[in-house]
Amino acid sequence: MGLLSNKNKAILVDPLSKNNPVIVQMLGVCSALAVTSKLEPSIVMAISVTAVVAFANVIISLLRNTIPNRIRIIVQLVVVAALVTIVSEVLKAFAYDVNKQLSVFVGLIITNCILMGRLEAFALGNGPWESFLDGVGNGLGYGLILIIIGFFRELLGSGTLLGIQVIPQIFYDLGYVNNGLMILPPMALIVVAVIIWVHRSRNKELQED
Amino acid sequence: MNRDSNVYTVVYASVMVLLVAVLLAFTSQSLRSFQKKNEDNDKRQQILRSINVDVKADVAETKYNELIEDAFLVNENGQKVDGDAFAADAAKMFNEKKYPVFIAKVDGQTKYIMALYGAGLWGPLWGYIALNDDKNTVYGADFSHSGETPGLGAEITRTEFSGQFAGKKVFQGNDYKSIAVVKPGKSAIGQDYVDGISGGTITSQGVDLMLFDSLNSYVNFLTAK
Numbered sequence: 001m002g003l004l005s006n007k008n009k010a011i012l013v014d015p016l017s018k019n020n021p022v023i024v025q026m027l028g029v030c031s032a033l034a035v036t037s038k039l040e041p042s043i044v045m046a047i048s049v050t051a052v053v054a055f056a057n058v059i060i061s062l063l064r065n066t067i068p069n070r071i072r073i074i075v076q077l078v079v080v081a082a083l084v085t086i087v088s089e090v091l092k093a094f095a096y097d098v099n100k101q102l103s104v105f106v107g108l109i110i111t112n113c114i115l116m117g118r119l120e121a122f123a124l125g126n127g128p129w130e131s132f133l134d135g136v137g138n139g140l141g142y143g144l145i146l147i148i149i150g151f152f153r154e155l156l157g158s159g160t161l162l163g164i165q166v167i168p169q170i171f172y173d174l175g176y177v178n179n180g181l182m183i184l185p186p187m188a189l190i191v192v193a194v195i196i197w198v199h200r201s202r203n204k205e206l207q208e209d
Numbered sequence: 210m211n212r213d214s215n216v217y218t219v220v221y222a223s224v225m226v227l228l229v230a231v232l233l234a235f236t237s238q239s240l241r242s243f244q245k246k247n248e249d250n251d252k253r254q255q256i257l258r259s260i261n262v263d264v265k266a267d268v269a270e271t272k273y274n275e276l277i278e279d280a281f282l283v284n285e286n287g288q289k290v291d292g293d294a295f296a297a298d299a300a301k302m303f304n305e306k307k308y309p310v311f312i313a314k315v316d317g318q319t320k321y322i323m324a325l326y327g328a329g330l331w332g333p334l335w336g337y338i339a340l341n342d343d344k345n346t347v348y349g350a351d352f353s354h355s356g357e358t359p360g361l362g363a364e365i366t367r368t369e370f371s372g373q374f375a376g377k378k379v380f381q382g383n384d385y386k387s388i389a390v391v392k393p394g395k396s397a398i399g400q401d402y403v404d405g406i407s408g409g410t411i412t413s414q415g416v417d418l419m420l421f422d423s424l425n426s427y428v429n430f431l432t433a434k
Contacts, residue, residue, distance in 0.1 A: 068218040074222070092240070093243035097266065
Protein backbone atom coordinates (compact mmCIF):
# COMPACT_ATOMS: atom_id res chain seq x y z
CA MET A 1 0.00 0.00 0.00
CA GLY A 2 2.05 2.91 -1.19
CA LEU A 3 0.51 6.26 -1.86
CA LEU A 4 1.00 5.48 -5.52
CA SER A 5 0.56 1.72 -5.69
CA ASN A 6 -0.19 0.18 -9.07
CA LYS A 7 -3.90 0.28 -8.37
CA ASN A 8 -3.78 3.96 -7.47
CA LYS A 9 -1.69 4.73 -10.52
CA ALA A 10 -4.36 3.10 -12.65
CA ILE A 11 -7.04 5.19 -10.93
CA LEU A 12 -5.10 8.32 -11.82
CA VAL A 13 -3.99 7.42 -15.34
CA ASP A 14 -6.90 5.44 -16.77
CA PRO A 15 -9.22 8.44 -17.23
CA LEU A 16 -6.56 10.15 -19.32
CA SER A 17 -6.96 7.70 -22.16
CA LYS A 18 -8.63 4.27 -21.92
CA ASN A 19 -11.44 5.51 -19.71
CA ASN A 20 -11.52 9.15 -20.71
CA PRO A 21 -14.70 10.87 -19.52
CA VAL A 22 -15.22 12.89 -22.71
CA ILE A 23 -14.12 10.68 -25.58
CA VAL A 24 -14.89 7.25 -24.10
CA GLN A 25 -17.70 7.85 -21.62
CA MET A 26 -19.14 10.78 -23.59
CA LEU A 27 -19.66 12.91 -20.49
CA GLY A 28 -19.22 16.67 -20.28
CA VAL A 29 -19.38 17.13 -24.04
CA CYS A 30 -21.64 20.19 -23.77
CA SER A 31 -19.09 22.37 -22.00
CA ALA A 32 -16.32 20.90 -24.13
CA LEU A 33 -18.08 22.40 -27.14
CA ALA A 34 -19.01 25.67 -25.54
CA VAL A 35 -15.83 26.98 -23.95
CA THR A 36 -13.17 25.76 -26.36
CA SER A 37 -13.18 28.45 -29.04
CA LYS A 38 -10.01 29.82 -27.43
CA LEU A 39 -7.20 28.06 -25.61
CA GLU A 40 -7.20 30.25 -22.48
CA PRO A 41 -10.79 29.60 -21.35
CA SER A 42 -10.23 25.91 -22.13
CA ILE A 43 -7.29 25.81 -19.74
CA VAL A 44 -9.13 27.73 -17.03
CA MET A 45 -12.16 25.46 -17.42
CA ALA A 46 -9.89 22.39 -17.25
CA ILE A 47 -8.30 23.61 -14.02
CA SER A 48 -11.67 24.59 -12.54
CA VAL A 49 -13.30 21.25 -13.25
CA THR A 50 -10.24 19.33 -12.00
CA ALA A 51 -10.26 21.28 -8.75
CA VAL A 52 -13.99 20.87 -8.25
CA VAL A 53 -14.14 17.16 -9.07
CA ALA A 54 -11.06 16.33 -6.97
CA PHE A 55 -12.24 18.16 -3.86
CA ALA A 56 -15.87 17.10 -4.24
CA ASN A 57 -14.63 13.51 -4.45
CA VAL A 58 -12.56 13.92 -1.28
CA ILE A 59 -15.36 15.58 0.67
CA ILE A 60 -17.97 13.03 -0.38
CA SER A 61 -15.54 10.22 0.32
CA LEU A 62 -14.92 11.56 3.84
CA LEU A 63 -18.65 11.89 4.44
CA ARG A 64 -19.60 8.65 2.72
CA ASN A 65 -20.33 6.76 5.93
CA THR A 66 -22.51 9.53 7.36
CA ILE A 67 -24.59 10.60 4.37
CA PRO A 68 -28.26 9.60 4.72
CA ASN A 69 -28.95 7.40 1.74
CA ARG A 70 -32.22 9.05 0.80
CA ILE A 71 -30.69 12.50 0.30
CA ARG A 72 -27.27 11.49 -0.98
CA ILE A 73 -27.75 13.11 -4.40
CA ILE A 74 -28.80 16.35 -2.70
CA VAL A 75 -25.75 16.19 -0.45
CA GLN A 76 -23.55 15.66 -3.49
CA LEU A 77 -25.15 18.60 -5.26
CA VAL A 78 -24.70 20.89 -2.26
CA VAL A 79 -21.03 19.98 -2.01
CA VAL A 80 -20.49 20.48 -5.74
CA ALA A 81 -22.50 23.71 -5.84
CA ALA A 82 -20.53 25.13 -2.90
CA LEU A 83 -17.21 24.29 -4.56
CA VAL A 84 -18.33 25.70 -7.90
CA THR A 85 -19.46 28.92 -6.22
CA ILE A 86 -16.07 29.24 -4.58
CA VAL A 87 -14.30 28.65 -7.91
CA SER A 88 -16.54 31.21 -9.57
CA GLU A 89 -15.83 33.80 -6.85
CA VAL A 90 -12.08 33.16 -7.10
CA LEU A 91 -12.20 33.56 -10.89
CA LYS A 92 -14.16 36.80 -10.53
CA ALA A 93 -11.44 38.10 -8.22
CA PHE A 94 -8.35 36.94 -10.09
CA ALA A 95 -9.32 36.13 -13.69
CA TYR A 96 -12.19 38.50 -14.42
CA ASP A 97 -11.92 38.47 -18.23
CA VAL A 98 -11.77 34.70 -18.47
CA ASN A 99 -14.70 34.49 -16.08
CA LYS A 100 -16.68 36.72 -18.41
CA GLN A 101 -15.82 34.52 -21.39
CA LEU A 102 -16.79 31.38 -19.52
CA SER A 103 -19.96 33.16 -18.34
CA VAL A 104 -22.62 30.61 -17.40
CA PHE A 105 -20.39 27.62 -17.95
CA VAL A 106 -18.63 28.05 -14.62
CA GLY A 107 -21.98 27.74 -12.90
CA LEU A 108 -22.87 24.86 -15.15
CA ILE A 109 -19.93 22.81 -13.85
CA ILE A 110 -22.52 21.82 -11.24
CA THR A 111 -24.46 19.94 -13.87
CA ASN A 112 -21.39 18.46 -15.54
CA CYS A 113 -22.14 14.73 -15.67
CA ILE A 114 -18.52 13.89 -14.91
CA LEU A 115 -18.96 15.24 -11.38
CA MET A 116 -22.10 13.38 -10.44
CA GLY A 117 -20.77 10.31 -12.20
CA ARG A 118 -17.54 10.22 -10.21
CA LEU A 119 -19.26 11.01 -6.93
CA GLU A 120 -21.87 8.28 -7.36
CA ALA A 121 -19.61 5.71 -8.96
CA PHE A 122 -16.40 6.22 -7.05
CA ALA A 123 -16.34 8.54 -4.06
CA LEU A 124 -19.27 6.89 -2.28
CA GLY A 125 -17.39 3.59 -2.22
CA ASN A 126 -13.73 4.49 -1.85
CA GLY A 127 -11.35 6.22 0.56
CA PRO A 128 -10.39 9.90 0.34
CA TRP A 129 -6.94 9.41 -1.23
CA GLU A 130 -8.19 7.10 -3.99
CA SER A 131 -11.11 9.47 -4.54
CA PHE A 132 -8.74 12.41 -4.81
CA LEU A 133 -6.65 10.58 -7.43
CA ASP A 134 -9.80 9.57 -9.28
CA GLY A 135 -11.01 13.17 -9.27
CA VAL A 136 -7.69 14.55 -10.47
CA GLY A 137 -7.48 11.84 -13.14
CA ASN A 138 -10.95 12.48 -14.47
CA GLY A 139 -10.55 16.25 -14.28
CA LEU A 140 -7.30 16.03 -16.22
CA GLY A 141 -8.80 13.59 -18.71
CA TYR A 142 -11.57 16.10 -19.35
CA GLY A 143 -9.13 19.01 -19.36
CA LEU A 144 -6.78 17.27 -21.77
CA ILE A 145 -9.53 16.94 -24.37
CA LEU A 146 -10.63 20.56 -23.79
CA ILE A 147 -7.09 21.80 -24.30
CA ILE A 148 -6.60 19.74 -27.48
CA ILE A 149 -9.86 21.09 -28.90
CA GLY A 150 -9.07 24.64 -27.76
CA PHE A 151 -5.62 24.42 -29.32
CA PHE A 152 -6.88 23.45 -32.77
CA ARG A 153 -9.87 25.77 -32.72
CA GLU A 154 -7.88 28.83 -31.75
CA LEU A 155 -4.99 27.97 -34.08
CA LEU A 156 -7.14 27.35 -37.14
CA GLY A 157 -9.97 29.72 -36.28
CA SER A 158 -8.07 32.80 -35.16
CA GLY A 159 -4.44 32.04 -36.07
CA THR A 160 -3.46 32.72 -32.47
CA LEU A 161 -2.59 30.71 -29.35
CA LEU A 162 -3.40 32.21 -25.95
CA GLY A 163 -4.07 35.43 -27.84
CA ILE A 164 -0.60 35.57 -29.40
CA GLN A 165 -0.38 35.55 -33.18
CA VAL A 166 1.40 32.33 -34.22
CA ILE A 167 0.57 32.07 -37.89
CA PRO A 168 3.02 34.49 -39.53
CA GLN A 169 1.73 37.42 -41.55
CA ILE A 170 3.41 36.07 -44.68
CA PHE A 171 0.89 33.19 -44.77
CA TYR A 172 -1.96 35.69 -44.88
CA ASP A 173 -0.18 37.66 -47.58
CA LEU A 174 0.02 34.46 -49.61
CA GLY A 175 -3.73 34.01 -49.35
CA TYR A 176 -4.20 31.91 -46.18
CA VAL A 177 -7.48 32.68 -44.41
CA ASN A 178 -8.53 31.86 -40.85
CA ASN A 179 -11.33 29.33 -40.83
CA GLY A 180 -14.22 31.18 -39.20
CA LEU A 181 -16.14 27.91 -38.87
CA MET A 182 -13.62 26.70 -36.31
CA ILE A 183 -14.79 29.21 -33.72
CA LEU A 184 -18.41 28.08 -34.05
CA PRO A 185 -19.67 25.21 -31.84
CA PRO A 186 -20.34 22.70 -34.66
CA MET A 187 -16.64 22.48 -35.45
CA ALA A 188 -15.93 21.64 -31.81
CA LEU A 189 -18.17 18.63 -32.23
CA ILE A 190 -16.26 17.63 -35.35
CA VAL A 191 -12.92 18.08 -33.59
CA VAL A 192 -14.18 15.85 -30.75
CA ALA A 193 -15.21 13.27 -33.32
CA VAL A 194 -11.80 13.37 -34.97
CA ILE A 195 -10.12 12.89 -31.59
CA ILE A 196 -12.40 9.93 -30.87
CA TRP A 197 -11.61 8.47 -34.29
CA VAL A 198 -7.86 8.73 -33.78
CA HIS A 199 -8.17 7.41 -30.23
CA ARG A 200 -10.28 4.39 -31.20
CA SER A 201 -8.09 3.49 -34.13
CA ARG A 202 -5.13 3.31 -31.75
CA ASN A 203 -7.03 1.38 -29.07
CA LYS A 204 -8.60 -1.62 -30.76
CA GLU A 205 -10.27 -2.83 -27.54
CA LEU A 206 -12.46 0.29 -27.46
CA GLN A 207 -13.93 -0.41 -30.87
CA GLU A 208 -17.49 -1.61 -30.92
CA ASP A 209 -18.81 -4.07 -33.46
CA MET B 210 -27.00 5.44 14.40
CA ASN B 211 -29.82 4.84 12.01
CA ARG B 212 -28.85 6.68 8.86
CA ASP B 213 -32.27 6.28 7.36
CA SER B 214 -34.29 7.87 10.15
CA ASN B 215 -36.12 11.08 9.37
CA VAL B 216 -34.56 12.96 12.28
CA TYR B 217 -31.05 12.07 11.20
CA THR B 218 -31.76 13.11 7.62
CA VAL B 219 -33.28 16.45 8.58
CA VAL B 220 -30.53 17.29 11.08
CA TYR B 221 -27.85 16.24 8.60
CA ALA B 222 -29.29 18.42 5.86
CA SER B 223 -29.69 21.44 8.16
CA VAL B 224 -26.17 21.26 9.55
CA MET B 225 -24.70 20.81 6.10
CA VAL B 226 -26.57 23.78 4.64
CA LEU B 227 -25.54 25.96 7.57
CA LEU B 228 -21.88 25.05 7.22
CA VAL B 229 -21.95 25.66 3.48
CA ALA B 230 -23.67 29.03 3.95
CA VAL B 231 -21.03 30.17 6.43
CA LEU B 232 -18.24 29.01 4.13
CA LEU B 233 -19.67 30.78 1.09
CA ALA B 234 -20.37 33.98 3.00
CA PHE B 235 -16.80 33.99 4.24
CA THR B 236 -15.38 33.40 0.71
CA SER B 237 -17.55 36.10 -0.78
CA GLN B 238 -16.58 38.64 1.89
CA SER B 239 -12.88 37.98 1.71
CA LEU B 240 -12.73 38.24 -2.10
CA ARG B 241 -15.05 41.24 -2.37
CA SER B 242 -12.35 43.92 -2.61
CA PHE B 243 -10.56 42.13 -5.46
CA GLN B 244 -13.82 41.67 -7.33
CA LYS B 245 -14.79 45.31 -6.84
CA LYS B 246 -11.52 46.41 -8.39
CA ASN B 247 -12.13 44.19 -11.42
CA GLU B 248 -15.69 45.43 -11.81
CA ASP B 249 -14.54 49.05 -11.65
CA ASN B 250 -11.87 48.44 -14.26
CA ASP B 251 -14.41 46.67 -16.43
CA LYS B 252 -16.67 49.71 -16.19
CA ARG B 253 -13.77 51.99 -17.07
CA GLN B 254 -13.04 49.82 -20.10
CA GLN B 255 -16.67 50.07 -21.20
CA ILE B 256 -16.67 53.85 -20.86
CA LEU B 257 -13.36 54.08 -22.72
CA ARG B 258 -14.63 51.85 -25.52
CA SER B 259 -17.46 54.30 -26.10
CA ILE B 260 -14.83 56.88 -27.09
CA ASN B 261 -13.12 54.22 -29.22
CA VAL B 262 -10.28 53.56 -26.80
CA ASP B 263 -9.79 49.83 -26.25
CA VAL B 264 -7.31 49.12 -23.45
CA LYS B 265 -6.42 46.18 -21.25
CA ALA B 266 -7.87 46.06 -17.75
CA ASP B 267 -4.54 46.77 -16.02
CA VAL B 268 -4.11 50.15 -17.69
CA ALA B 269 -7.80 51.07 -17.74
CA GLU B 270 -7.55 53.19 -14.61
CA THR B 271 -4.58 55.27 -15.86
CA LYS B 272 -6.15 55.79 -19.27
CA TYR B 273 -9.52 56.63 -17.71
CA ASN B 274 -8.00 59.24 -15.43
CA GLU B 275 -6.11 60.68 -18.39
CA LEU B 276 -9.07 60.99 -20.77
CA ILE B 277 -12.12 61.51 -18.58
CA GLU B 278 -12.09 65.05 -17.28
CA ASP B 279 -15.33 65.19 -15.38
CA ALA B 280 -18.12 62.92 -14.25
CA PHE B 281 -21.39 64.09 -12.76
CA LEU B 282 -25.07 63.29 -12.50
CA VAL B 283 -27.79 65.36 -14.14
CA ASN B 284 -31.53 65.30 -13.55
CA GLU B 285 -34.16 65.23 -16.29
CA ASN B 286 -34.01 69.02 -16.57
CA GLY B 287 -30.36 68.78 -17.43
CA GLN B 288 -29.16 70.29 -14.16
CA LYS B 289 -26.29 68.84 -12.18
CA VAL B 290 -27.22 67.03 -8.99
CA ASP B 291 -25.14 65.58 -6.17
CA GLY B 292 -23.72 62.10 -6.41
CA ASP B 293 -20.85 60.03 -7.70
CA ALA B 294 -21.43 59.30 -11.37
CA PHE B 295 -18.84 56.55 -11.61
CA ALA B 296 -19.83 54.59 -8.52
CA ALA B 297 -23.51 54.88 -9.38
CA ASP B 298 -25.31 51.74 -10.42
CA ALA B 299 -27.06 52.42 -13.74
CA ALA B 300 -30.31 50.65 -12.84
CA LYS B 301 -30.63 52.52 -9.55
CA MET B 302 -29.75 55.88 -11.08
CA PHE B 303 -32.34 55.61 -13.85
CA ASN B 304 -34.92 54.76 -11.22
CA GLU B 305 -33.99 57.83 -9.21
CA LYS B 306 -33.96 59.95 -12.38
CA LYS B 307 -30.32 60.87 -11.99
CA TYR B 308 -28.32 60.32 -15.13
CA PRO B 309 -24.54 59.90 -15.28
CA VAL B 310 -22.54 62.06 -17.69
CA PHE B 311 -18.84 61.70 -18.33
CA ILE B 312 -16.87 64.39 -20.09
CA ALA B 313 -13.88 63.20 -22.09
CA LYS B 314 -11.22 65.11 -23.97
CA VAL B 315 -10.03 63.28 -27.08
CA ASP B 316 -7.44 65.08 -29.23
CA GLY B 317 -8.51 68.40 -27.72
CA GLN B 318 -12.19 67.86 -28.45
CA THR B 319 -14.87 67.43 -25.83
CA LYS B 320 -16.98 64.27 -25.92
CA TYR B 321 -20.09 63.77 -23.83
CA ILE B 322 -20.55 60.19 -22.66
CA MET B 323 -23.97 59.13 -21.45
CA ALA B 324 -25.08 55.97 -19.76
CA LEU B 325 -27.74 53.74 -21.29
CA TYR B 326 -29.87 51.22 -19.47
CA GLY B 327 -32.59 48.92 -20.77
CA ALA B 328 -33.84 45.38 -21.14
CA GLY B 329 -32.85 42.67 -23.59
CA LEU B 330 -34.32 39.24 -24.11
CA TRP B 331 -33.00 37.52 -20.99
CA GLY B 332 -31.84 40.32 -18.76
CA PRO B 333 -30.65 43.89 -18.51
CA LEU B 334 -28.69 45.69 -21.21
CA TRP B 335 -26.53 48.67 -20.58
CA GLY B 336 -23.98 50.72 -22.41
CA TYR B 337 -22.38 54.07 -23.02
CA ILE B 338 -22.75 56.40 -25.95
CA ALA B 339 -20.41 59.28 -26.68
CA LEU B 340 -21.49 62.40 -28.56
CA ASN B 341 -19.29 65.03 -30.18
CA ASP B 342 -19.26 68.56 -28.80
CA ASP B 343 -22.25 69.43 -31.02
CA LYS B 344 -24.15 67.16 -28.56
CA ASN B 345 -25.79 65.50 -31.52
CA THR B 346 -23.39 63.42 -33.63
CA VAL B 347 -22.41 60.07 -32.14
CA TYR B 348 -18.68 59.60 -31.65
CA GLY B 349 -18.81 56.01 -30.39
CA ALA B 350 -20.86 53.52 -28.43
CA ASP B 351 -20.40 50.39 -26.38
CA PHE B 352 -22.98 47.86 -25.24
CA SER B 353 -22.98 45.20 -22.55
CA HIS B 354 -25.46 42.61 -21.39
CA SER B 355 -25.79 40.16 -18.59
CA GLY B 356 -27.29 37.13 -20.25
CA GLU B 357 -28.09 37.48 -23.95
CA THR B 358 -27.71 34.38 -26.12
CA PRO B 359 -24.08 33.83 -27.19
CA GLY B 360 -23.72 34.17 -30.95
CA LEU B 361 -27.07 35.93 -31.31
CA GLY B 362 -28.13 38.74 -28.96
CA ALA B 363 -24.73 38.73 -27.27
CA GLU B 364 -23.24 40.03 -30.54
CA ILE B 365 -24.25 43.57 -29.50
CA THR B 366 -20.99 43.76 -27.56
CA ARG B 367 -18.95 43.42 -30.74
CA THR B 368 -17.50 46.44 -32.47
CA GLU B 369 -19.13 45.27 -35.72
CA PHE B 370 -22.40 46.34 -34.11
CA SER B 371 -21.41 49.25 -31.88
CA GLY B 372 -19.12 50.68 -34.58
CA GLN B 373 -22.13 51.44 -36.80
CA PHE B 374 -23.25 54.24 -34.50
CA ALA B 375 -20.37 56.61 -35.21
CA GLY B 376 -21.53 59.62 -37.23
CA LYS B 377 -25.26 59.00 -36.63
CA LYS B 378 -27.31 61.89 -35.31
CA VAL B 379 -29.56 61.84 -32.26
CA PHE B 380 -31.50 64.95 -33.28
CA GLN B 381 -33.02 65.58 -36.70
CA GLY B 382 -33.38 69.31 -37.03
CA ASN B 383 -34.48 70.34 -33.57
CA ASP B 384 -36.41 67.17 -32.80
CA TYR B 385 -35.17 64.36 -30.63
CA LYS B 386 -35.37 61.17 -32.71
CA SER B 387 -32.81 58.80 -31.17
CA ILE B 388 -31.16 56.22 -33.40
CA ALA B 389 -33.16 53.25 -34.58
CA VAL B 390 -31.92 49.68 -34.65
CA VAL B 391 -33.65 47.99 -37.59
CA LYS B 392 -33.57 44.57 -39.21
CA PRO B 393 -30.64 44.42 -41.63
CA GLY B 394 -31.83 45.71 -44.98
CA LYS B 395 -34.75 47.69 -43.57
CA SER B 396 -34.64 51.40 -42.94
CA ALA B 397 -36.24 53.85 -40.54
CA ILE B 398 -38.02 56.96 -41.74
CA GLY B 399 -37.07 60.34 -40.38
CA GLN B 400 -34.21 59.20 -38.20
CA ASP B 401 -30.75 57.70 -38.43
CA TYR B 402 -30.57 53.94 -38.09
CA VAL B 403 -28.16 51.03 -37.82
CA ASP B 404 -28.51 47.34 -38.65
CA GLY B 405 -29.62 45.06 -35.84
CA ILE B 406 -28.34 41.56 -35.18
CA SER B 407 -29.69 38.76 -37.38
CA GLY B 408 -31.21 36.18 -35.08
CA GLY B 409 -31.09 38.60 -32.18
CA THR B 410 -34.26 40.50 -32.97
CA ILE B 411 -35.55 40.93 -29.42
CA THR B 412 -32.14 42.05 -28.19
CA SER B 413 -31.87 44.48 -31.12
CA GLN B 414 -35.29 45.88 -30.28
CA GLY B 415 -34.12 46.14 -26.69
CA VAL B 416 -31.14 48.23 -27.80
CA ASP B 417 -33.45 50.38 -29.91
CA LEU B 418 -35.77 51.01 -26.96
CA MET B 419 -32.85 51.49 -24.57
CA LEU B 420 -31.35 54.18 -26.80
CA PHE B 421 -34.65 55.98 -27.15
CA ASP B 422 -35.59 55.87 -23.46
CA SER B 423 -32.16 56.54 -22.03
CA LEU B 424 -31.22 59.37 -24.35
CA ASN B 425 -34.69 60.83 -23.90
CA SER B 426 -33.76 61.46 -20.27
CA TYR B 427 -30.76 63.47 -21.42
CA VAL B 428 -32.61 65.64 -23.95
CA ASN B 429 -32.70 68.70 -21.70
CA PHE B 430 -29.05 68.28 -20.87
CA LEU B 431 -28.18 67.95 -24.56
CA THR B 432 -30.24 70.89 -25.74
CA ALA B 433 -29.04 73.23 -22.97
CA LYS B 434 -26.69 75.83 -24.33
